[in-house]
Amino acid sequence: MWNYGPGPDIVHGLGLIVLGFFWLLALAVVVTVLVLLVRFLLVATTAAKLYVAKNSPAAAPAKTTPAPATVVTPEVKKPRTPKSPPAV
Secondary structure (H helix, E strand, C coil), rough: CCCCCCHHHHHHHHHHHHHHHHHHHCCCHHHHHHHHHHHHHHHHHHHHHHHHHCCCCCCCCCCCCCCCCCCCCCCCCCCCCCCCCCCC
């Protein structure tokens, strides 16, 4: 608990008012910083979208005719033969 020393209750009340004022001031600073941060992020995101839209290369035109289909024939494998033993 906050202790302002001995004295009449008015001193404790004034101390409470001053402490409350500083808490409200700190809250206002935190809220202001958060609002500025969110505003900065929104503006930066919009600017980045505009930059990408302006500087991105043009999209390649779509092909109207598909490429001819190729038939893949399976590879024929030779049968395996056992190795011959070494000559003695």
